[in-house]
Amino acid sequence: MEFLIVTGLSGAGKSRAMDALEDIGFYCADNIPPKLIPTFYELSRQAKGTLSHVAVVTDIRGGDMFSSLLETLDQMKSDGKDYKVLFLDANDYVLVNRFKETRRKHPLADNCLGSLDQAVRLERDVLRLVKERADYVIDTSLLSPAQLKKRISGLFLGDASDALMIHCISFGFKYGVPAEADLVFDVRCLPNPYYVEELKNLTGLDEPVRSYVMKWDQTKGFVRRFMDLIDYMIPLYCGEGKSQLVVAIGCTGGHHRSVTLAELLYNHLLQQNLRTSVNHRDIQKQ
Incomplete structure (x- = not known):
């Protein structure tokens, strides 16, 4: 089973990445708290081949629950659960503009008294160690949706492999x-x-x-x-x-x-x- 954990900055394109993964045959689940990821992994594995490609999104929307992600990754590795981490990134200017264009509220806006710039910087700091642990990093700052889909397809279309x-x-x-x-x-x-x-x-x-x-x-x-x-x-x-x-x-x-x-x-x-x-x-x- 190919098991992919998708995370990254809010506004960096995780939803589009999941759409692209679904298009190439992944079973996708959004906004999974980190501590539930091992359980979801086991349920997927017990599907006996029905779910051969699985992707879950976990991110800062989980609030305090998200802080356990690194601990969860370590535990899964220790338990022999094979997974890869895909991290979606974009520069601060692009992220701020995307939130302004869509008029969406940043998940950390309340922590920063409504300041979008500060919320983006805070989230980047929170995710720094997670990004360092990622197997794949895609910067979407200058990628169109079609280009992002092409990158996702190039990475994950076909048999799972450790090949470069x-x-x-x-x-x-x-x-x-x-x-x-x-x-x-x-x-x-x-x-x-x-x-x-x-x-x-x-x-x-x-x-x-x-x-x-x-x-x-x-x-x-x-x-x-x-x-x-x-x-x-x-x-x-x-x-x-x-x-x-x-x-x-x-x-x-x-x-x-x-x-x-x-x-x-x-x-x-x-x-x-x-x-x-x-x-x-x-x-x-x-």
Whole structure:
């Protein structure tokens, strides 16, 4: 049985994550107090195969009951109950704006005399140790609902496995570095198709752009060393038991060079039968 505990910041997208998990076959339960999670685990396990993929959400809405989460995780590990923790995050500015847009009340608002900014900071502090324990962290600050669903599907679609999941992300530095990135590569040093008139409005998914980016000796030299480094590091991460590796490749706007190289890395990893996904975060931005 694959058992997933979903938690994270209020407003970071836990509900959308659960919708995505349901779409790929998970049985989902929301707002479970931590002390009931082991009981729910046993009930799911006793379903004798009916529930092979289970996800539960537990978060700060549980009030004082939520404080027992770390203790519960330790006890489950001690009892041999296998689980993974997915943590949904977003930056403070995005979280505050999401609450303002939806006019929802933050669960800790009363503790902070109604201050939304203080409530977000307080919750982040409360969840700091939980985030450190997470097997998977997804920062949703700049992810659309469709992109979040793609990330969830890439992580959990298919058989449960301890194999490393490698996410290749292209992005534009002008929009910020992905907060969840483990490795960040800056390819702004490579020739830029943006300054070629017929390529300006295309992307790295188009053959003319790919051909332009890849024809230069600078790019060929970078790719050779880049792939060697990734190939060297993957077994080291696997040896440490890491569940996911996020490799972010950035150029200025996230349209041309970064997209080309993220696709190249994605296909390189596929050829090695590694679990991988690719996401072009900023390709639709103007």
